[in-house]
Amino acid sequence: YPQLFIFDLDGVITDTAEQHYIAWKEMAQEIGIEIDRKFNESLKGVSRGDSLEKILNLNKDLHLSEEEKAELMKKKNDAYRKLIMSIEPEDIYPGIGELLEKLKDDDIKIALGSASKNAPFIIKQLQIEHYFDYVVDPETVENGKPAPDIFQKAADELGVAYDKCVGIEDAIAGVTAINEAGMLSIGVGDKIHLKHADYVVEDTAELKFETIINRFENISK
Ligand code: BG6
Numbered sequence: 001y002p003q004l005f006i007f008d009l010d011g012v013i014t015d016t017a018e019q020h021y022i023a024w025k026e027m028a029q030e031i032g033i034e035i036d037r038k039f040n041e042s043l044k045g046v047s048r049g050d051s052l053e054k055i056l057n058l059n060k061d062l063h064l065s066e067e068e069k070a071e072l073m074k075k076k077n078d079a080y081r082k083l084i085m086s087i088e089p090e091d092i093y094p095g096i097g098e099l100l101e102k103l104k105d106d107d108i109k110i111a112l113g114s115a116s117k118n119a120p121f122i123i124k125q126l127q128i129e130h131y132f133d134y135v136v137d138p139e140t141v142e143n144g145k146p147a148p149d150i151f152q153k154a155a156d157e158l159g160v161a162y163d164k165c166v167g168i169e170d171a172i173a174g175v176t177a178i179n180e181a182g183m184l185s186i187g188v189g190d191k192i193h194l195k196h197a198d199y200v201v202e203d204t205a206e207l208k209f210e211t212i213i214n215r216f217e218n219i220s221k
């Protein structure tokens with residue numbers, strides 16, 4: 001039986017994956033780089049700095065100083081913050097509130113495993129802060145997703161063995177991180193993009209507590 005569920009935030013609990021995309025696209029355009037949704041799949045789950053590097057890699061002729069990079073990251077984050085300013089409880093994806101309630105009822109621990117430094121602000125705005133037994137601060141782990149560090153940090157802090165954990169992710173890098181951590185991976189989104197997940201749902205409304213427990217009991221990794 002699982003003892004800990006670790007949720008990604010952007011694109012799992014709420015639609016902020018979209019606002020990240022809009023902000024990156026805008027920033028990239030300013031330096032003459034076009035990004036599309038397909039490329040964006042490779043940015044999902046990836047830290048701010050690593051995302052910028054991936055974007056800059058699209059134009060090998062650009063050589064920016066550390067200050068210029070910091071400036072671009074600030075620009076992106078300012079634009080992103082503007083977009084999420086008025087986020088509210090109604091923006092929580094379908095099924096998420098019910099799942100959090102069920103987990104609490106069943107005494108299963110809950111953690112947030114987001115790569116985003118904006119995560120504490122968002123869960124506060126969504127008024128779901130109180131559900132989380134632990135929120136990973138991405139600045140305290142050595143490697144970002146697709147490395148397993150963020151997920152393992154949550155389990156370590158709460159004293160739960162990795163094989164008793166379930167991770168929920170919308171990102172290719174995030175599912176890889178969960179798998180590398182030795183946890184059960186649940187993908188939310190496209191079945192082809194997320195084919196490396198142990199179980200995929202297309203929509204958060206399909207994240208049913210009983211089904212997940214069933215999968216957990218039946219999938220031997
Ligand atoms: C992840 C998002 O959750 O957080 C990425 O999927 C984002 O798109 C990353 O780049 C870092 O977020 P932030 O808010 O710290 O720039």
Ligand code: MG
Binds near residue numbers: 008170
């Ligand atoms: Mg995500």
